[in-house]
Amino acid sequence: MMETEQGLRTLSEALRSPVYITVRRRVFRQLVESLLYEGVVTADTAEEAGHTRFTLHGRDADGDAVAYQCRGRRSLTFGRVRLTDEPVRRLAADREEEAASLAGFVEEVLGPLQGFSPEKLRSFVGEMEGTLLNDSLAQYRRTQSWNLLRGKAYDDLEGDAMDGHPYHPAYKSRVGFDYADQLAYGPEFKPSLQLQWVAVRRDCARVAVSPGENYDDLIAAELGAPQLETFRTELRKQGYTPEAYVFLPVHPWQWRRHTAGRFFRDIRDGRIVPLGTAGDLYVPQQSIRTLSNRTNPRKAYAKLSMDLINTSSSRELLPHFVVTAPPITGWLKGIAASDPYLREETKLILLGEFAGVSYDPPVEAGDGARTGGSAGSLGCIWRESVHRYLEPGEEAVPFHALCSRELDGSLFIAPWLESIGVESWLRRLFKTCVLPVVHLAVAHGIALESHAQNMVLVHRGGMPVRAALKDFHEDVLYTRDFLREPERCPDFPAVHEIYRNAGPGTSFEAGSLSTVRGLTLGALFFINLGELALTLADRYGYEETRFWTLAADLLESYRIRFPQYEERFRTLDLFVPETRVEQLTKRRLVPAEERGGCSHDVPNPLYHVREREKAGAELQTAGV
DSSP, X not given: OHHHHHHHHHHHHHHTSHHHHHHHXXXXXXXXXXXHHTTSSOOEEEEETTEEEEEEEEEXXXXXXXXXXXXXXXXXXXXXXXXOSSOOEEEOSSOEEEOOOHHHHIXXXXXXXXXOOHHHHHHHHHHHHHHHHHHHHHHHHHHHHTOOOTTOOHHHHHHHSOOOOSSXXXXXXXXXXXXXXXXXXXXXXXXXXXXXXXXXXXXXXXXXXXXXXXXXXXXXXXXXXXXXXHHHHHHHHTTOOGGGEEEEEEOHHHIIIIIHHHSHHHHHHTXXXXXXXXXXXXXXXXXXXXXXXXXXXXXXXXXXXXXXXXXXXXXXXXXXXXXXXXXXXXXXXXXXXXXXXXXXXXXXXXXXXXXXEEEOOOOXXXXXXXXXXXXXXXXXXXXXXXXXXXXXXXXXXXXXXXXXXXXXXXXXXXXXXXXXXXXXXXXXXXXXXXXXXXXHHHHHOOEEOOOGGGEEEEEETTEXXXXXXXXXXXXXXXXXXXXXXXXXXXXHHXXXXXXXXXXXXXSSBOSSHHHHHHHIIIIIIIIIIHHHHHHHHHHHOOOHHHHHHHHHHXXXXXXXXXXXXXXXXXXXXXXXXXXXXXXXXXXXXXXXXXXXXXXXXXXXXXXXXXXXHHHHHHHHHTTO
């Protein structure tokens, strides 16, 4: 009861605080930025005082004209639209005021457009309003506790660097959570969680481990022999043979909200046996479903299935992705170990996904509804902890924290930039975090989705020294003819039957090299570096042109450094004039079957700084 009273008090205080206004303005800003950038809406523009004034037109409920105005710019960074911190204004015939209603904006601006159903618009509004609620709760807690970022350990930063996706307007939607769930399970609140455990019959489970490993031994290492024996004893008491089962952890929210109600027949039949909570304490990372071990930080992270949607992505774990995690880990680690540049110079860390288990029972005759809609609802991937790899004097920070600000508005990385120098720090960052990913793509033909949540910076006193990459089980891309060692590629059809009829473009094998290039440019450059470039420009006055020139120079130095990969470098061509990126907001506005086409061509800043340099060199040669 006291927890409920405290939760209600926190809810009321957060929604009445200035933080609510700040978060609402941010959601509005990212909504308008993304709609303009993705071409979902058009705007009248006028240049004034170094900015562009954007005017978006719509109709109110009475059919009268309304307009929304804001100021910003189109940036060099992939043409991103960047608005100022000034609030979006709503202009009607009789008054002008700050835009305060997300639902009203969507109804007035998007409602009259063709192609968007009222149901999808309502759903999208719900995601943004969920973001407004959830982020208000999180940011209020941060301000009340005066929660500073500098000096925090990696696992704390996973929750405390809480700003979420810097582009998506529904960056903290968490569809499936209510406010009490946000307080109980949100990473910003750093709850200590025990895993719920179930035993799953082996003939209903998909299990995969790294070569030389045994899943039962791995679970014994995570749980401890005494607890494992307690589980086995419980199975015997209920009349089951322990050897016929594997143990699978479940997120406590997933168990309470979905598992018991969805799988009650399986529990009745003995396919699933609930065993209760046990083991170490865990704390959620930014992705919510991945938990760090709080009791022993060197032990593995647990990535768990959750029937939750956040930032457009489902947090379930489909069985075929669960069982591909260890083979992909082995593939990537083998390549890194045999490559002197990755092994000795960059010392790249690959946080291996060494085991996976998923509940995936066969559909029995006459019982086809048993698993309907349930695939991916029960699963776990065990991932190595970054703490296992840190050497004395090294510290780790999530890459997304680099763009975070302290409560006084200063950048989290400001002391590093001041002591090391912006350009010196950037050069080291590019060498440690960008080049290893580029090398995997150029030298080996493998693209990783190395966006902010999937990259960790390892540093010494703020100086970048190496990178750690993670989350390989869904988003690795290659083309067979561009793999340098195709014989090392996992035999995916042998891992799971779903891949047997999956042609290029429908699985890890891309349909064309442009897709491999697109993932590298989209995840690493558009998201990771792009947001850093914009943050440094907006908050530190560091010009985007200089930022992207440094990045382009680094790639050119890499090309010269590795003449044996010259042809591959040019074939991959990271300097293309344009690249395709996802329209993340538009995806939330269209039916699921149309989302595959939600991408658009955007200007590549690497190309444009190179062209500018060429033009300057030609003028200099001509003596102009």
